[in-house]
Amino acid sequence: MQQISLGSLNYEFNRFQEPCVRISSGETIRVESEDALSGQIRKADDLRDKSTVPFSNPLTGPIFIKQAEPGDTLSIKIETIESRDGQCATYTGNPKQLCQWLGTDVPSGAHVCPIRDGFVYWSDEIKIPYQPMLGCIGTTPAYGMPSTMPAGPHGGNMDVREVTEGNTLYLPGFVSGALLYLGDAHAAMGQGELSATGLEMAAQTTLTIELIKQKMISGPRIESSDELITVSSGTPMERATADAFAQLILWMEADYGWNRWRAYDLLTHVAEISMGYYEGGGLAVKIAKEYVAHPS
Structure with a gap:
Protein backbone atom coordinates (compact mmCIF):
# COMPACT_ATOMS: atom_id res chain seq x y z
CA MET A 1 0.00 0.00 0.00
CA LYS A 213 -15.48 3.41 -17.00
CA GLN A 214 -17.96 5.28 -19.18
CA LYS A 215 -20.45 5.97 -16.38
CA MET A 216 -21.03 9.65 -15.79
CA ILE A 217 -22.91 10.87 -12.73
CA SER A 218 -24.09 14.43 -12.22
CA GLY A 219 -22.67 14.91 -8.73
CA PRO A 220 -21.50 13.21 -5.54
CA ARG A 221 -23.21 10.03 -4.39
CA ILE A 222 -22.57 8.00 -1.26
CA GLU A 223 -23.46 4.41 -0.51
CA SER A 224 -23.40 2.98 3.00
CA SER A 225 -24.21 -0.56 4.03
CA ASP A 226 -27.88 0.37 4.37
CA GLU A 227 -28.49 3.72 2.60
CA LEU A 228 -28.28 5.50 -0.74
CA ILE A 229 -27.26 9.15 -0.38
CA THR A 230 -26.97 12.10 -2.76
CA VAL A 231 -25.23 15.39 -2.00
CA SER A 232 -25.88 18.89 -3.28
CA SER A 233 -24.59 22.30 -2.27
CA GLY A 234 -25.54 25.92 -2.83
CA THR A 235 -27.83 28.64 -1.69
CA PRO A 236 -30.63 29.11 -1.13
CA MET A 237 -30.62 25.78 0.64
CA GLU A 238 -34.10 25.03 -0.69
CA ARG A 239 -32.55 24.75 -4.14
CA ALA A 240 -29.82 22.39 -2.95
CA THR A 241 -32.48 20.28 -1.24
CA ALA A 242 -34.51 20.01 -4.43
CA ASP A 243 -31.43 19.10 -6.46
CA ALA A 244 -30.32 16.40 -4.02
CA PHE A 245 -33.79 14.86 -3.99
CA ALA A 246 -34.01 14.94 -7.78
CA GLN A 247 -30.63 13.25 -8.14
CA LEU A 248 -31.66 10.53 -5.69
CA ILE A 249 -34.88 9.91 -7.65
CA LEU A 250 -32.95 9.67 -10.92
CA TRP A 251 -30.44 7.27 -9.31
CA MET A 252 -33.29 5.05 -8.13
CA GLU A 253 -34.81 5.15 -11.61
CA ALA A 254 -31.64 4.46 -13.58
CA ASP A 255 -29.99 1.81 -11.39
CA TYR A 256 -32.82 0.24 -9.40
CA GLY A 257 -35.78 0.17 -11.80
CA TRP A 258 -37.99 2.65 -10.00
CA ASN A 259 -40.67 4.72 -11.69
CA ARG A 260 -39.57 8.27 -10.91
CA TRP A 261 -42.97 9.40 -9.68
CA ARG A 262 -43.33 6.43 -7.34
CA ALA A 263 -39.84 7.21 -6.02
CA TYR A 264 -40.88 10.85 -5.58
CA ASP A 265 -43.90 9.72 -3.60
CA LEU A 266 -41.93 7.27 -1.44
CA LEU A 267 -39.18 9.75 -0.58
CA THR A 268 -41.84 12.13 0.68
CA HIS A 269 -42.52 9.68 3.49
CA VAL A 270 -39.21 7.98 4.29
CA ALA A 271 -36.31 10.24 3.22
CA GLU A 272 -33.88 11.81 5.67
CA ILE A 273 -31.73 14.92 5.37
CA SER A 274 -28.22 15.46 6.72
CA MET A 275 -27.03 19.07 6.86
CA GLY A 276 -23.50 20.29 6.15
CA TYR A 277 -22.29 23.84 6.82
CA TYR A 278 -25.54 25.78 6.97
CA GLU A 279 -24.29 28.94 5.25
CA GLY A 280 -22.83 27.00 2.33
CA GLY A 281 -26.08 25.19 1.63
CA GLY A 282 -24.50 21.73 1.69
CA LEU A 283 -26.69 18.78 2.48
CA ALA A 284 -27.28 15.10 1.82
CA VAL A 285 -30.58 13.30 1.32
CA LYS A 286 -30.88 9.57 1.85
CA ILE A 287 -33.11 6.56 1.70
CA ALA A 288 -32.77 3.16 3.35
CA LYS A 289 -31.86 0.37 0.95
CA GLU A 290 -34.64 -1.78 2.36
CA TYR A 291 -37.10 0.48 0.52
CA VAL A 292 -35.07 0.70 -2.68
CA ALA A 293 -34.99 -3.10 -2.97
CA HIS A 294 -38.68 -3.15 -3.92
CA PRO A 295 -39.09 -1.01 -7.07
CA SER A 296 -42.62 0.12 -7.79
Whole structure:
Protein backbone atom coordinates (compact mmCIF):
# COMPACT_ATOMS: atom_id res chain seq x y z
CA MET A 1 0.00 0.00 0.00
CA GLN A 2 1.38 3.39 -1.00
CA GLN A 3 1.70 6.11 1.65
CA ILE A 4 1.16 9.68 0.43
CA SER A 5 2.93 11.97 2.87
CA LEU A 6 2.04 15.58 3.49
CA GLY A 7 3.60 17.82 0.85
CA SER A 8 2.78 21.36 -0.16
CA LEU A 9 -0.67 22.44 0.97
CA ASN A 10 -3.20 22.91 -1.84
CA TYR A 11 -6.10 25.34 -1.53
CA GLU A 12 -7.50 24.87 -5.03
CA PHE A 13 -8.63 21.97 -7.20
CA ASN A 14 -5.83 22.70 -9.63
CA ARG A 15 -5.71 20.66 -12.84
CA PHE A 16 -2.22 22.04 -13.60
CA GLN A 17 -0.67 20.74 -10.36
CA GLU A 18 1.77 17.85 -10.78
CA PRO A 19 0.22 14.67 -9.30
CA CYS A 20 1.69 13.57 -5.99
CA VAL A 21 1.10 9.93 -6.96
CA ARG A 22 -0.24 7.84 -9.83
CA ILE A 23 -2.28 4.78 -8.98
CA SER A 24 -4.17 2.02 -10.75
CA SER A 25 -7.85 1.20 -10.34
CA GLY A 26 -8.42 -1.03 -7.33
CA GLU A 27 -5.41 0.24 -5.42
CA THR A 28 -5.55 1.03 -1.71
CA ILE A 29 -3.59 4.07 -0.54
CA ARG A 30 -2.95 5.88 2.74
CA VAL A 31 -3.05 9.68 2.58
CA GLU A 32 -1.78 12.17 5.14
CA SER A 33 -3.63 15.51 5.35
CA GLU A 34 -3.32 18.68 7.42
CA ASP A 35 -6.27 20.01 9.39
CA ALA A 36 -8.60 22.70 8.02
CA LEU A 37 -6.89 25.33 10.20
CA SER A 38 -3.60 24.74 8.36
CA GLY A 39 -2.04 23.49 11.59
CA GLN A 40 -2.24 26.87 13.35
CA ILE A 41 -3.94 25.60 16.52
CA ARG A 42 -1.80 22.91 18.13
CA LYS A 43 -1.90 23.99 21.79
CA ALA A 44 -4.20 25.94 24.09
CA ASP A 45 -2.79 29.44 23.52
CA ASP A 46 -2.56 29.22 19.72
CA LEU A 47 -4.76 31.40 17.51
CA ARG A 48 -6.17 31.02 14.00
CA ASP A 49 -4.35 33.88 12.26
CA LYS A 50 -5.77 34.51 8.80
CA SER A 51 -3.34 37.38 8.22
CA THR A 52 -0.57 34.79 7.80
CA VAL A 53 -2.61 31.86 6.47
CA PRO A 54 -5.76 33.33 4.90
CA PHE A 55 -7.07 30.11 3.38
CA SER A 56 -8.76 27.09 4.95
CA ASN A 57 -9.17 23.39 4.16
CA PRO A 58 -5.73 22.50 2.75
CA LEU A 59 -5.78 19.36 0.63
CA THR A 60 -3.35 16.62 -0.28
CA GLY A 61 -3.15 15.80 -3.97
CA PRO A 62 -3.78 15.52 -6.73
CA ILE A 63 -3.96 11.75 -6.99
CA PHE A 64 -3.85 10.63 -10.62
CA ILE A 65 -5.91 7.51 -11.42
CA LYS A 66 -4.50 5.76 -14.46
CA GLN A 67 -6.86 5.34 -17.43
CA ALA A 68 -9.44 7.72 -15.93
CA GLU A 69 -10.99 9.98 -18.55
CA PRO A 70 -13.78 12.57 -18.64
CA GLY A 71 -17.10 10.77 -18.34
CA ASP A 72 -15.83 8.10 -15.95
CA THR A 73 -16.72 7.79 -12.25
CA LEU A 74 -14.50 7.17 -9.24
CA SER A 75 -15.65 4.76 -6.56
CA ILE A 76 -13.83 5.69 -3.35
CA LYS A 77 -14.21 3.29 -0.43
CA ILE A 78 -13.22 5.07 2.78
CA GLU A 79 -11.57 2.33 4.81
CA THR A 80 -10.34 4.33 7.83
CA ILE A 81 -9.88 7.95 8.96
CA GLU A 82 -7.36 8.15 11.80
CA SER A 83 -6.12 11.11 13.79
CA ARG A 84 -2.49 11.77 12.97
CA ASP A 85 -1.67 13.43 16.32
CA GLY A 86 -4.22 12.05 18.79
CA GLN A 87 -5.95 15.42 19.02
CA CYS A 88 -8.21 17.86 17.20
CA ALA A 89 -8.77 21.61 17.41
CA THR A 90 -11.60 24.09 17.11
CA TYR A 91 -12.31 27.77 17.72
CA THR A 92 -15.35 30.03 17.98
CA GLY A 93 -14.93 31.72 14.61
CA ASN A 94 -17.14 34.42 13.14
CA PRO A 95 -20.84 34.05 14.01
CA LYS A 96 -21.78 35.76 10.72
CA GLN A 97 -25.56 35.49 10.37
CA LEU A 98 -25.95 35.06 14.14
CA CYS A 99 -24.47 38.50 14.86
CA GLN A 100 -27.97 39.99 14.71
CA TRP A 101 -28.76 38.19 17.95
CA LEU A 102 -25.38 37.41 19.53
CA GLY A 103 -23.34 40.50 18.68
CA THR A 104 -19.82 40.70 17.24
CA ASP A 105 -17.64 40.72 20.36
CA VAL A 106 -16.48 37.16 19.77
CA PRO A 107 -13.71 35.49 21.81
CA SER A 108 -11.28 33.25 19.94
CA GLY A 109 -12.54 30.20 21.78
CA ALA A 110 -9.62 28.18 20.43
CA HIS A 111 -8.95 24.94 22.19
CA VAL A 112 -7.30 21.59 21.56
CA CYS A 113 -9.19 18.41 22.35
CA PRO A 114 -7.51 15.05 23.04
CA ILE A 115 -8.83 12.00 21.20
CA ARG A 116 -8.70 8.69 23.07
CA ASP A 117 -10.77 5.60 23.76
CA GLY A 118 -13.27 6.47 21.01
CA PHE A 119 -14.07 9.95 22.33
CA VAL A 120 -13.12 13.58 21.78
CA TYR A 121 -12.60 15.31 25.15
CA TRP A 122 -14.11 18.73 24.41
CA SER A 123 -13.76 19.72 28.07
CA ASP A 124 -13.14 18.04 31.40
CA GLU A 125 -16.88 17.44 31.73
CA ILE A 126 -17.96 16.83 28.12
CA LYS A 127 -16.81 14.08 25.79
CA ILE A 128 -18.08 13.61 22.24
CA PRO A 129 -18.08 10.28 20.36
CA TYR A 130 -15.28 10.07 17.80
CA GLN A 131 -17.10 10.06 14.45
CA PRO A 132 -14.47 10.86 11.80
CA MET A 133 -15.36 12.27 8.40
CA LEU A 134 -13.72 14.04 5.47
CA GLY A 135 -15.08 17.56 5.06
CA CYS A 136 -13.42 18.19 1.71
CA ILE A 137 -12.75 15.67 -1.06
CA GLY A 138 -13.23 16.06 -4.78
CA THR A 139 -12.14 15.52 -8.32
CA THR A 140 -10.85 18.39 -10.46
CA PRO A 141 -13.20 20.27 -12.82
CA ALA A 142 -12.26 20.75 -16.46
CA TYR A 143 -12.69 24.53 -16.28
CA GLY A 144 -12.07 27.19 -13.68
CA MET A 145 -10.20 26.41 -10.50
CA PRO A 146 -12.53 26.18 -7.48
CA SER A 147 -11.04 26.83 -4.08
CA THR A 148 -11.41 24.48 -1.13
CA MET A 149 -14.26 26.57 0.34
CA PRO A 150 -17.30 25.81 -1.88
CA ALA A 151 -18.71 22.46 -2.91
CA GLY A 152 -20.18 21.49 -6.24
CA PRO A 153 -20.68 18.64 -8.72
CA HIS A 154 -17.00 17.71 -8.28
CA GLY A 155 -17.43 17.24 -4.53
CA GLY A 156 -15.29 19.78 -2.71
CA ASN A 157 -16.09 21.17 0.73
CA MET A 158 -19.29 19.17 1.18
CA ASP A 159 -18.95 18.87 4.98
CA VAL A 160 -21.51 16.08 5.31
CA ARG A 161 -21.03 13.44 7.97
CA GLU A 162 -21.73 10.57 5.59
CA VAL A 163 -18.28 10.92 3.99
CA THR A 164 -17.00 8.56 6.63
CA GLU A 165 -15.41 5.22 7.37
CA GLY A 166 -17.06 2.24 5.73
CA ASN A 167 -18.95 4.27 3.13
CA THR A 168 -18.26 4.53 -0.59
CA LEU A 169 -18.19 7.94 -2.22
CA TYR A 170 -18.84 8.23 -5.97
CA LEU A 171 -17.47 11.27 -7.81
CA PRO A 172 -17.63 12.21 -11.50
CA GLY A 173 -14.40 12.54 -13.44
CA PHE A 174 -13.87 15.63 -15.60
CA VAL A 175 -10.22 15.48 -16.65
CA SER A 176 -7.64 12.87 -17.54
CA GLY A 177 -6.58 11.06 -14.37
CA ALA A 178 -9.59 12.51 -12.44
CA LEU A 179 -7.07 14.32 -10.14
CA LEU A 180 -8.48 13.59 -6.69
CA TYR A 181 -7.75 15.87 -3.72
CA LEU A 182 -8.74 15.30 -0.08
CA GLY A 183 -8.39 16.75 3.41
CA ASP A 184 -10.34 18.70 6.07
CA ALA A 185 -10.85 15.67 8.30
CA HIS A 186 -13.09 16.12 11.34
CA ALA A 187 -13.08 14.03 14.51
CA ALA A 188 -16.79 14.91 14.78
CA MET A 189 -19.22 17.55 13.52
CA GLY A 190 -22.73 18.58 14.45
CA GLN A 191 -25.48 19.02 11.89
CA GLY A 192 -25.07 22.44 10.27
CA GLU A 193 -21.44 22.98 11.41
CA LEU A 194 -22.66 26.18 13.05
CA SER A 195 -19.35 28.02 13.54
CA ALA A 196 -17.98 26.72 10.20
CA THR A 197 -15.35 24.85 12.24
CA GLY A 198 -15.72 21.21 13.16
CA LEU A 199 -13.39 19.30 15.45
CA GLU A 200 -10.60 19.67 12.93
CA MET A 201 -7.79 17.15 12.80
CA ALA A 202 -4.73 16.21 10.80
CA ALA A 203 -5.39 12.71 9.56
CA GLN A 204 -4.22 9.54 7.90
CA THR A 205 -6.98 8.32 5.58
CA THR A 206 -6.97 4.92 3.92
CA LEU A 207 -8.90 4.69 0.63
CA THR A 208 -9.57 2.06 -1.99
CA ILE A 209 -10.17 3.73 -5.34
CA GLU A 210 -11.80 1.99 -8.29
CA LEU A 211 -12.53 3.34 -11.72
CA ILE A 212 -15.97 2.89 -13.28
CA LYS A 213 -15.48 3.41 -17.00
CA GLN A 214 -17.96 5.28 -19.18
CA LYS A 215 -20.45 5.97 -16.38
CA MET A 216 -21.03 9.65 -15.79
CA ILE A 217 -22.91 10.87 -12.73
CA SER A 218 -24.09 14.43 -12.22
CA GLY A 219 -22.67 14.91 -8.73
CA PRO A 220 -21.50 13.21 -5.54
CA ARG A 221 -23.21 10.03 -4.39
CA ILE A 222 -22.57 8.00 -1.26
CA GLU A 223 -23.46 4.41 -0.51
CA SER A 224 -23.40 2.98 3.00
CA SER A 225 -24.21 -0.56 4.03
CA ASP A 226 -27.88 0.37 4.37
CA GLU A 227 -28.49 3.72 2.60
CA LEU A 228 -28.28 5.50 -0.74
CA ILE A 229 -27.26 9.15 -0.38
CA THR A 230 -26.97 12.10 -2.76
CA VAL A 231 -25.23 15.39 -2.00
CA SER A 232 -25.88 18.89 -3.28
CA SER A 233 -24.59 22.30 -2.27
CA GLY A 234 -25.54 25.92 -2.83
CA THR A 235 -27.83 28.64 -1.69
CA PRO A 236 -30.63 29.11 -1.13
CA MET A 237 -30.62 25.78 0.64
CA GLU A 238 -34.10 25.03 -0.69
CA ARG A 239 -32.55 24.75 -4.14
CA ALA A 240 -29.82 22.39 -2.95
CA THR A 241 -32.48 20.28 -1.24
CA ALA A 242 -34.51 20.01 -4.43
CA ASP A 243 -31.43 19.10 -6.46
CA ALA A 244 -30.32 16.40 -4.02
CA PHE A 245 -33.79 14.86 -3.99
CA ALA A 246 -34.01 14.94 -7.78
CA GLN A 247 -30.63 13.25 -8.14
CA LEU A 248 -31.66 10.53 -5.69
CA ILE A 249 -34.88 9.91 -7.65
CA LEU A 250 -32.95 9.67 -10.92
CA TRP A 251 -30.44 7.27 -9.31
CA MET A 252 -33.29 5.05 -8.13
CA GLU A 253 -34.81 5.15 -11.61
CA ALA A 254 -31.64 4.46 -13.58
CA ASP A 255 -29.99 1.81 -11.39
CA TYR A 256 -32.82 0.24 -9.40
CA GLY A 257 -35.78 0.17 -11.80
CA TRP A 258 -37.99 2.65 -10.00
CA ASN A 259 -40.67 4.72 -11.69
CA ARG A 260 -39.57 8.27 -10.91
CA TRP A 261 -42.97 9.40 -9.68
CA ARG A 262 -43.33 6.43 -7.34
CA ALA A 263 -39.84 7.21 -6.02
CA TYR A 264 -40.88 10.85 -5.58
CA ASP A 265 -43.90 9.72 -3.60
CA LEU A 266 -41.93 7.27 -1.44
CA LEU A 267 -39.18 9.75 -0.58
CA THR A 268 -41.84 12.13 0.68
CA HIS A 269 -42.52 9.68 3.49
CA VAL A 270 -39.21 7.98 4.29
CA ALA A 271 -36.31 10.24 3.22
CA GLU A 272 -33.88 11.81 5.67
CA ILE A 273 -31.73 14.92 5.37
CA SER A 274 -28.22 15.46 6.72
CA MET A 275 -27.03 19.07 6.86
CA GLY A 276 -23.50 20.29 6.15
CA TYR A 277 -22.29 23.84 6.82
CA TYR A 278 -25.54 25.78 6.97
CA GLU A 279 -24.29 28.94 5.25
CA GLY A 280 -22.83 27.00 2.33
CA GLY A 281 -26.08 25.19 1.63
CA GLY A 282 -24.50 21.73 1.69
CA LEU A 283 -26.69 18.78 2.48
CA ALA A 284 -27.28 15.10 1.82
CA VAL A 285 -30.58 13.30 1.32
CA LYS A 286 -30.88 9.57 1.85
CA ILE A 287 -33.11 6.56 1.70
CA ALA A 288 -32.77 3.16 3.35
CA LYS A 289 -31.86 0.37 0.95
CA GLU A 290 -34.64 -1.78 2.36
CA TYR A 291 -37.10 0.48 0.52
CA VAL A 292 -35.07 0.70 -2.68
CA ALA A 293 -34.99 -3.10 -2.97
CA HIS A 294 -38.68 -3.15 -3.92
CA PRO A 295 -39.09 -1.01 -7.07
CA SER A 296 -42.62 0.12 -7.79
